[in-house]
Amino acid sequence: MSLLRLVHGAAALAAAGSLGVTLWTGLGERGVALAFGALIAVGELTRWGGAQVRQAAPLGTAGSLSYALLGPDAGRPTPHGAAQVVTVVLAAALLGAVPHIWSGRTATPDHLARRVLTVGFAAVCFQPLYNKGAFASWSGSAYALLLITLLTLTALCDAVLAAALARCRTGWPFAACLREQLRGLLGIGFAVSATGGVMALAVAVVGLWALPVFCLPLLLTQLSVRRYAAVRATYRQTIASLARATEIAGCTPAGHARRVAALSLAVGRDLGLTGHELTVLEHAALMHDIGQLSLVDPVPAGATAGLPPEEQRRIALLGGAVVRQTGVDAAVAVVVERQADPCGEQPLAARIVRAVNAYEERTRDAGPEDALRALEELRLGTAGDYAPDVVESLARVLAQPRLWREGSPAGAGERRTALSDPVPGWVTHG
Numbered sequence: 426m427s428l429l430r431l432v433h434g435a436a437a438l439a440a441a442g443s444l445g446v447t448l449w450t451g452l453g454e455r456g457v458a459l460a461f462g463a464l465i466a467v468g469e470l471t472r473w474g475g476a477q478v479r480q481a482a483p484l485g486t487a488g489s490l491s492y493a494l495l496g497p498d499a500g501r502p503t504p505h506g507a508a509q510v511v512t513v514v515l516a517a518a519l520l521g522a523v524p525h526i527w528s529g530r531t532a533t534p535d536h537l538a539r540r541v542l543t544v545g546f547a548a549v550c551f552q553p554l555y556n557k558g559a560f561a562s563w564s565g566s567a568y569a570l571l572l573i574t575l576l577t578l579t580a581l582c583d584a585v586l587a588a589a590l591a592r593c594r595t596g597w598p599f600a601a602c603l604r605e606q607l608r609g610l611l612g613i614g615f616a617v618s619a620t621g622g623v624m625a626l627a628v629a630v631v632g633l634w635a636l637p638v639f640c641l642p643l644l645l646t647q648l649s650v651r652r653y654a655a656v657r658a659t660y661r662q663t664i665a666s667l668a669r670a671t672e673i674a675g676c677t678p679a680g681h682a683r684r685v686a687a688l689s690l691a692v693g694r695d696l697g698l699t700g701h702e703l704t705v706l707e708h709a710a711l712m713h714d715i716g717q718l719s720l721v722d723p724v725p726a727g728a729t730a731g732l733p734p735e736e737q738r739r740i741a742l743l744g745g746a747v748v749r750q751t752g753v754d755a756a757v758a759v760v761v762e763r764q765a766d767p768c769g770e771q772p773l774a775a776r777i778v779r780a781v782n783a784y785e786e787r788t789r790d791a792g793p794e795d796a797l798r799a800l801e802e803l804r805l806g807t808a809g810d811y812a813p814d815v816v817e818s819l820a821r822v823l824a825q826p827r828l829w830r831e832g833s834p835a836g837a838g839e840r841r842t843a844l845s846d847p848v849p850g851w852v853t854h855g
Contacts, residue, residue, distance in 0.1 A: 464517075468488055469522050470524065472525060510552065543582055677726075688822065710777075760774045
């Protein structure tokens with residue numbers, strides 16, 4: 426948490442210093458500041474909502490980057506400095522964030538800290554040199570290349586900062602968080618940075634009328650991605666409903682699949698899985714017992730970990746066949762089918778599901794001593810049944826309950842914080 430306080434403190438110091446300088450020197454080019462402030466505020470109002478950890482305001486971010494890298498306005502030099510950029514961006518972001526703060530739907534302090542620090546970084550790299558005339562002789566492709574370079578550095582800075590904040594808030598491995606953030610640069614992150622750079626270049630030529638023109642494509646893209654996210658959410662709810670079929674049929678105890686999925690996700694994060702890998706792991710963990718629906722004689726209490734290996738494999742193959750008929754990703758069916766294979770031949774997701782399922786079955790309605798005993802039994806089984814790295818990861822996760830209790834799969838009426846977010850492209854710019 427010391428890193429979290431450091432980031433927030435640095436952002437607060439930068440914001441206070443910028444505000445002080447702006448109040449002392451006065452607000453230059455008020456029309457330009459008002460136009461960009463309105464754009465950023467609208468972008469914050471349309472920020473990606475919901476209960477995900479990762480929030481996104483692509484329109485607000487593009488406007489902030491454009492203002493930070495703004496040189497001339499319709500050929501006329503603009504005298505605003507880095508301090509004014511940070512002040513205007515912060516004021517507009519706060520104004521647009523009021524509804525989100527009021528509804529409690531977003532981690533506003535982290536969001537604003539990232540915005541202040543990343544925009545401040547871009548503005549400090551560009552505005553002082555521009556105001557001194559260092560880029561006066563730059564034109565055409567050279568000037569565009571300069572903006573692209575600064576946008577790339579800013580995006581990388583933001584990715585590192587976002588990964589650090591995610592590590593502080595969730596306890597997930599920093600490397601996994603950083604990979605997820607960098608993956609977002611190839612999606613909407615590239616579109617946001619490109620839009621910010623193009624707006625800065627367009628305003629330099631045609632003036633402020635370029636802002637609404639170049640914002641429209643990004644706004645339409647945001648609406649399309651929201652629809653896509655709604656479809657994915659419905660898809661996830663369908664999988665969660667299929668997973669409950671074994672509970673409704675009395676094959677497994679209530680909540681078993683949800684608990685296995687929550688723990689599996691936490692173990693997967695601890696082992697460095699990200700993005701699609703976590704999505705496959707979550708879906709496979711939810712549906713890992715679905716093969717029991719094909720059995721004539723139900724397994725007592727749905728506990729498959731204690732069955733003979735041949736019977737475990739038969740149930741796993743039946744489950745994989747059912748999953749394939751549902752139209753779910755074939756990778757999910759593979760994990761379900763191979764969860765009972767010899768440990769050395771299993772993919773990592775199957776190893777995780779197998780170990781977590783065995784632990785959950787051993788600790789149903791158990792006390793702390795029984796949980797420790799179950800974990801020790803898994804350690805003793807690492808000679809052949811369970812992967813040692815998975816068991817040790819499970820032990821680390823169990824030592825920090827918040828990592829998996831907060832990461833329960835969606836569809837169970839719980840807040841979703843998994844990295845397997847339906848829209849991985851919205852990672853970078855929050």
